[in-house]
Amino acid sequence: MKKILLVALVFSSQIWAQNNVDACKILSKINALIQKEHVQPKPVDDSLSVYIFDNLINDLDPGRNVFFTSEYDTLSNKYRLQLDNLIQNQDCEFITTIDVIYQKAILRNKSILEKLDKENLDYSLQDTVRVYKKAFPVYITPSNLEKTWRKKLRFDILTEIAGSSKNLDSIQANFESLINYYKGITIQNEICKINTELKRKNYITEKIFALFCTYFDPHTNYFSANSKSNFVSSLSKERLSLGFMVNLNEKNQIIIEEIDPNGPAFKNGKLKKGDQILSISNTKETLRVTCASMEQISELISSDANKIITLMIKRKGEKNFSVTLEKEVIKDEDNTVYSYVVEGKNKIGYIKIPSFYSNFENKNSSGCAEDVGSEIIKLQNDNINGLVIDLMDNGGGSMEEAIKLAGLFVHHGPISIVVDKTKRQQIIQDSYRGYLYKGPVIILVNNGTASASEFFATILQDYNRAMVIGSSTLGKATMQTILPLENDEDNFVKVTINKFYRITGKSHQSIGVIPDVKIPILYESIMQNESDYPTAFKNDVLTTSINFTPYIKHKLIHHLAKISHRRVQDNSYFNNIVALNKRIDAVVKNPKNTIPLEIKSIFEEQKEMTSITDDITNFKDETLNLKVKNATFNESLLKVYPSQRAIKEEQIKTLKNNHYLNEAIQIINDYFELK
Template sequence: MKNIFLVFILSTSVLFGQDSDKTCEILNKINVVIQTEHVRPKPIDDSLSVFVFDNLINELDPSRNIFFLSEYNEMYQNYRLNLDNLILENDCRFLGDITNKYRNGLLRTKAVLEKIQNEPMDYTKKDTIRFYKKSFPFYLVKENLEKVWAKKLRYQILDDIAETSDNLDSIKANFKSIEAVSKNMILSNEICRINTLLESKSTQEEKLYNFFCTYFDPHTAYFSNDSKSSFVASLSKEHLSLGMTVNLNEKNEIIIDEIDPNGPAFKTGQIKKGDQIVSVSNQKETLQVSCASLESISTMILSESNRNIVLTLKRNSGKNFDVYIEKQVMKDEENSVFSFIVGKDDKIGYIKIPSFYADLDGNSRKGCADDVAREVIKLEKDNIKGLVIDLIDNGGGSMEEAIKLAGMFVDYGPLSVVVDNKKNQSVIQDPYRGLIYKGPIVVLINSNTASASEFFSSILQDYNRALLLGSNTLGKATMQTILSLDEDKNTDFLKITINKFYRITGKSHQYIGVKPDVILPEFYEDVYQKESDFPTAIKNDSIETFLKYKPYVKRNLIDKIATNSSLRLADNFYFNDIKKINKKIDLIVNVPKSEIPMTLDAIFEQKNTINSLWKDIHTFNDDNNPLDISNSTVNQFLLGAYPTEKTINQYQINNLKTNPYLNEAVNIITEFNSSK
């Protein structure tokens, strides 16, 4: 027996050594590419070591209830200031050590959870709980492990009980039976979550690679072959799909919301709207929805490498049943450009650009820019008097498409200046002479308008070609490319930031965002993560340029219209109410909370406060002055030929009718036309 055990130990050491060598090999390949190609390379030193160590430990144990303080202190002492040296020395055994400690922590946590599951919980003991917005120090010791988890679970159970009814007296009257159900569900899910982490085939290597990359900037990232394929596919409006959409219900169950009649899910003949997804399998690994993270479930469903998926479904509390689905290439309607006509007499065109998608197969006519051009041509057949381009929540995409699109709305001249890591400047010129549309334009932007969409909107702003309406954008003015770490194997890739781009004025919106001409509030604007929130984001700067360009109209005209718009909206109840609700959101999300008693009454009151806020948000609407939204003549004809698209078309129309941002954009275009 001892011999067998010794052989096992030796084999394990050899495996860890092999894994360690491969891990260091990839990290050093990443470093070579970064030091050569990155727009702002940094040395591998203690600063990188601290960043990578802290982020890796926070990722593994964000709630500080897995690692003992003694284990953390040991890792801190050995690695926090030493990872840089170990990586450069090709000694990555530290990851195996951290992973082993993490696994041991999960195993002992599982044992404690199973013990708590079989014992009654004391809800009478006086205790309090505090919520932290940021990570807090490690404190867990062996003697307090069960106490810490009992406290965490007690809160979770009471919180779940508080959600069962709006009547506190009713909850108290039925507390015993409700508690039994809640406790069983929460403990089962926690144990299942631990089992999922223990059984997962994924390793910590990718986390390590990505924390190493994001030390240089937030947008440099490691890609495996699978993650690279999924990322590239996300830039297209056509990709492998199950042909259905899902949402979360109030119990955090994943429910099938819509099924595309042209998609593979519908063609199985077994799936119906309202079915609950119990588990997802790629036939190598199965994830239970109740205990796996939403991120891991989403990754399994959306990954381009998982062409075949087995869904375990439940219908109307009946028995579970399995459905095998083979994905097919489908058009992503939610990621495709679409247009409408606003108004009946003085018609104004509206074009929504969800992202700057590009064609994967090299067909230049399938990209976002050409799709927008086609919609403009359709709208012009109805003699529109102005155009609204909606970039709200457009997270960017292909810079090539953004350049093409900007060129269609600018007559001629420079569009941007690109600077590389050697500080060489190159000018991006308008690829097209002339304009596809000559009328007034309003561009809608918000906090989630990022990257390529910021690039596009800033060009139209600098040329006085459009008035920007909305809120400050994210603040990303860098460009990335994907490079192979080993051209022979082609299994590991790096998405790396190679350039910074500047406006034709020499200024940049990197870190600070594009400021609209008319600033309007939006929900969650103090919660959305901006570029400036990332600790390794590249800071804002400017360059000296001597570019010649001809603005479309005089700036004072746009400034005058923007001032009139701001005065018009100063007393607007809709936007003023958003400001009030945002203050409440800020208090809940951003303001540090005081301790609350660990009692049903206190947690019920907390739940009511949060639920009241969500009710304010979800029932909030602008019923005043509904807009007249219709399809262009051409699109109306196309709907007759493709009737399956009528459902999503009507959904889009209904959303736009009471859109206050579009309402003000119409007012601005009307004023622009009258001022001419």
């Protein structure tokens, strides 16, 4: 038996050693590629080492209940300032060391949880929970680990109980039975999370690959062959899909929200809207929803490598059952351009561009610019007087598509300046003379408007070809490409190769595109911006003297903006958003430092959050009733493809009460009156 154990240990150490050698080779190739191609490469030094180490620890131990202080100190003293040297010296044994200590730590936590599962927790203790805004020091010691877990479990259980009812008296009357019920669920979910974590292969290695890349900037990243395939697929309007959409409910359960009538889930016939997904399986592993992260669940369910997926489903009033689905290539309606006509004082066209998708792999499929061109032609056949382009929550995509799209609205001339690592300035020209549409244009943007969509918006804004309204955009003015590592077909880097600037020489990097008319957007002050990333490029300005002629005088844009600003200030819908944002800010940005660890205080804390959530959920104004309809040609298409009608009707229903669209229409009406 001892001989077998010895052989197993030797074999295991050989695998670890080989994995470390392979990891170092990949890191070396990643560095070589970034140093060669990145627009602004940095030296591999102590700063990189600190960045990787601190972020890795924060990822592995975000709640500071995994590592002992002594373990952290050992790792910190040994590696925090040395990872750069070790990587350059091809010595990646640190990966094994960190992994071994991490697994030992979470197994230690598992043992404590199993022990506490058999014991009673004392809820009469006078105690508080401290709320931290940022990562805090590692403080766990062998003597206080169990005490920390007892405190954490009490807080988690009380939080679950507080959310089980809106009536505190009812909770207090049934407190003992609720404790027993939620204690079992909470502890088993924690154990399940640890078991899931123990099964993750190469997680720390790939996390280090990713951190090495994001040290150079937030958008340079490591891709395995599978993640690269998923990323490219996300930039397409056709993708492998199970044919349904999910959402998280208030209990963090995954619920089926929509089923695509053209997809495999609909054809299977077993799933219904409102079904709860309990677990997700491919041919190799099963993830229980309650004990896996959303990142793991998303990766398993969306990966192109997992073509056959089995779901365990819970439906009210029925026994749990499983459904096996095989993915099919279907049109992704949520990633496809669509348009409508809004009738009123003037007939206005509306085009939604969810992303700047392209035909990267399917040469028979049209890209975003071509699809927008088709929709413009349909709208012009209905004699529209103006056009609203909705780029809200458009995270970007293909820069080539953005350049083509700008050409549909600009006659000819320079549209942008691109700078590479040599600091060489290349002026991007609209290569096609003429334009497809020359009427007034309004562009809707928000914090989710990023990259290629910001690029497009700045071109039309600089030419006074469109007015931009909404909130400031993300602030990403860089361009990436996906490159394979040398002699390696399984590992890739999405590397930032260019920075782009407006034709004025200015940049929206880290500050976003500033709208001509700022309009309140829900959650805008707590959404993450480019400037929030620690490795984001700073804003800078180029010295340039490019000649270009704006289409209309800035004085007219300024006058229209003043009229719109006054209207927005008097609008009760937008004023309600401002009020909601203030309430959200008060809770998110200024949380209480400590919360008493007892049911009444936690209930009151949750009640405040629930009140805001309920007000946001119930916040809608259906008094607009805009006259939105399909373009004549699109209406005729629905007779050929009737399965699309339900989707179109839902989109029209949403647009009828869209206050941002309404304000855009009002600005176009003002334009014609002023003109």
